Amino acid sequence: MADEDDAVTLLQAEVRDRLTDLDALLTQAGELDLHAVRSGRGVEAAMSAVHDDVEAIERMELRIPIVAPMSAGKSTIINAMTGLTLLPARVTGMTTLPTRIVLDDVAEPVLRLAASDAALFDTLTGELATRLGDAERDDVLDLFPHMGPLLDLIVSGPRVPFPLECTGEREIQRTLMRLNELVRVGSVVLPDVDVVSALSDVPSLHTPSEFAPAGAGPGAGTLVLVDTPGPDDAQMSVPLTEIVADQLAKAHVVVIVLDYTRLNVMADEAIRELVRPVLARIGTEKLFAVVNKVDERLTEEDPGPEEVVRLVGRLLGFSGDQARERVIETRARFGLAAARVLARVTDAGDGLDPATDPAVEAMLRLRSRYGWERDRETATVASLHATAQEMWRYSGLPVFRDRVLHTLRRTAVPILVDAVLGRTIGMLDEIEAAASNRIAAMHADQAEITRRMDDLAGELAELDRLTSRLPGKNEVRKRAQDSVAEVIDGARRRGEVVIDSVRGAKRFDTAKEAKKYIKKRRNKASEELDYILYDARNEVARRLGLLRGELLAQAEKSVAPIMRRAGVAAGLPAPEAVSLTPSSAKAVKGGGADPDRKTKTYVAGHERVDETLGEMFVRWWQGEAAPTTPVYGQTVSYKAGLGDTRHTLAASFGARVDDLSAQVREHVAPQLAAHVSRYHDDAVRLVKAYRDDLAAARDDLRTDDRRRRVRLEELAELVEATRSASAELRELQERAAS
Amino acid sequence: MSPPPLRVAVAGLPKAGVSTLVNALIGAAVLPVSTLEGVSPLTEVAVVPAGETVAEPTLHLSDGTRAAVRESPGTAEPSRAASAGRLLAGPLAAGAAPVTGADRVRAVLADLRRALGATASADGRGEHPSPPHVVVPVGWAASERFVLVDGPPGILAGPSDAFLVVLDYTHLDTVEDARVLRLAAEATARVGPGRVTIAVNRVDQGEDGDLAGESLRRHVHARMPAAGRPPVVETSARWALAASLLLGDDAHAATLDALAHPMGGGAADAGALSRGAEHTIAASGIPELRQTLLRWWSAAVRAPHGTTR
């Protein structure tokens, strides 16, 4: 064992040294002005990739994002691995923020937040506090009725800055819950603010793992599980899809979790699509699938373990043997309940009181729905320990731990080394090819080079023409807007009709009746308006999807022949995935329902005015009538006017429609535009790199003989150096594999 | 003349437990249930008062169904071919008698589901005009008659007297859930909130602190894009069914016992189990839904023109 550890440590050091040694070679390649490297990004890009790899090798961190549709049990699985409820989990959508869980040798769990990110959340809290009026509060509570206390805290709680570091199970869970909920509140109240992509890093949780012990020797790697949000959350599917894609892009290994109770539905397809580009890079042998919630398997008709393996294997493209090895069934809810009791037994030993311990209750309830109270009365620490171990096995998580986590930890070094070496060798091959091309060009005569360059210039001009003629960024933005303008206008018109129909003032005797009338009219209208918006949003997404397909097909069709003629070895660039659904709007509001109080005064009669005896005598003597004073009466009525309601409805609806079209303009369309133009840029860059290499060769030919000979020698040296470097790396790779 | 039965579309999120819910309502495991294999093909369950016409669940199959099975592509797959063969030789053979008894009916419908496979159209509209029809006697109806139509979510967009929309508690807020709610909203706009009820099924999966009661209701309503606020009932169809099977007949005790003891080693004492069963049914939302059906019936009988048929 010790020998093996040593060997691994040595290997790690050797790879690091070899990569560091490449600096000289890369510098030389840079000086020789080689372009066709790293998809045309040049030697600079190659150098920075090598530096990243050196760092990865030094830290030996294997990044394993855990991706799944919403509520499949990602967070529960990770919690179970630590025996603590560190990550918040619940039956409705929870996670919005990826969290890195580093399975470490620390004594107790620590949650860390980058200083700038803590500050960002403080700012967000402050901003929310000023923006959370009654209407916003209602919006949030409609969607997330449990958030009342959090909203109170945001608005009137003490302004305590987010801690950069916190410890303790409850404190960590609370902090993570707060961070995740803030993102949700933000998505409703400040829909234009994209908190997650503004973060410099994700929260990072270092935790010991009793159930996936770290003790695999100094040469083994550190596992970094990344908890991710479920991208099929209806409220936030756009930003969450991006977040998951981002985490996948950095993955060394991927774990997909599928929900047994919903196998074979749309959400699984969506996850597979997300994972597909990563698989092309890391290969299916770096993919594991967990089928969770198999405790819900019941009738004879529910698929058994073999069928699950077959089905999931087919979904993810595993071969039969691969599938048997890599598809693992779990019952994470049971695993967590068991792990918590096991952790309590380790901590408290005989001090554990079965009658009061919540972990014990949770476990016994799961095991026997109608008999758990009786079981608790007769439980001893020893019997609980046995039950917990039985449940832990039943959960299937030990298999996950052994087959996935342990294996990965043990083979972290080879996996990382292989990934890093593979990438570096690919790069060296590109450098060698570019240098050899240059040499070949310089051996040809100037005329030949010029002809080749003319050809390429022709292709480039063609590409340029295409790029200028094909929709550029602004054009795509415009086309996207145009393609949905009709939808948005239509929605606006339909809305106006609805709003305009809110007419017909009525009088009522009491304020209550009047209010009721206004409210009724208002609610009816706002529902219809919501409906219109809902429709519009879906139609927008559909049309943009069509536009994307159209644009890419067009781009590919025109670019493909050029790349072929230019002889660019790398072929067509690969488009990535984008999400085109605008996030859902808030409900349309109709303002208050205050009827006008109208009082009408009338003369109800007259009454005599009191006179003194003297006054009465004078009046009588002058022959005047007795004085009276009018008595006024009053009627009160309440006018339920709909004007205000109409105006607030119109304003609110208008704002929502504007918001939808702003989202298309500011978010979705630019994304689509960037997506298409990236495709074009990639193609142009590839061809340009080839041309630039030829230009460099021609420049060399134009210099005097002596300089040309020196240049040829330098290039030949570089070819030689890359060849031997990559041979060495290949040899190292083979050694690492064995 | 007695009024025609009230037609109630029961549909929702795929796998939310629609068929289980229908079984729980009728108190018999007549419809096949599964976590897999497409959605159930359209099936009509006619609920009639016990003792009136039939003594036990009775399945009638039509020529249309026979044709559909004959023409179903994909019967090349062995499991499907076997199902189709069994059907054509037995209950679908010309002149075959109706199938009786819950277990036999369920087995035949399961074969049908397999034989038809994905050809059972996703929106339920391409179905042939006379789908499988099961007549089931129940004790809770005195003279009321219903046809519960179990089908894909698309039937929510079709004509029916009333709609029972089933959501999955453990998958609220997903993109798919939002689609079903949208269909529910449209149905509500057509027939009014008094003829729609939303069952949030699988609430047995909730834990402390998860949405329930008024919060859940508010949450569901907030996400219905339009038109009225139909009642929201929390249900646990799987448990209700197992519990009522146990209470109906001791032979079924094993089902509830297995549910209550997922790791095995159950066999709780019979007393605890039947007390638990009663409690489970009372809390399952099924009694409320039966009341809802009866209310719909009396409203429809009083106002026969209120239907959208």
Ligand SMILES: Nc1nc2c(ncn2[C@@H]2O[C@H](COP(=O)(O)OP(=O)(O)OP(=O)(O)O)[C@@H](O)[C@H]2O)c(=O)[nH]1
């Ligand atoms: N029946 C059952 N429920 C489970 C199991 N594992 C997790 N759950 C429950 O499923 C719900 C969702 O679990 P989470 O861990 O929050 O799932 P998630 O994938 O992290 O969900 P989001 O973060 O919202 O995308 C919770 O109520 C869990 O208790 C299981 O094995 N069986």
Ligand SMILES: Nc1nc2c(ncn2[C@@H]2O[C@H](COP(=O)(O)OP(=O)(O)OP(=O)(O)O)[C@@H](O)[C@H]2O)c(=O)[nH]1
């Ligand atoms: N935990 C739990 N599971 C349930 C409940 N109701 C149904 N199920 C399970 O959910 C799965 C699917 O149930 P079905 O009744 O076939 O669902 P469905 O909506 O008819 O499915 P399709 O017709 O295939 O779309 C089965 O395994 C049921 O046992 C419930 O209340 N609680």
Ligand SMILES: [Mg+2]
């Ligand atoms: Mg989660």
Ligand SMILES: [Mg+2]
């Ligand atoms: Mg069904």
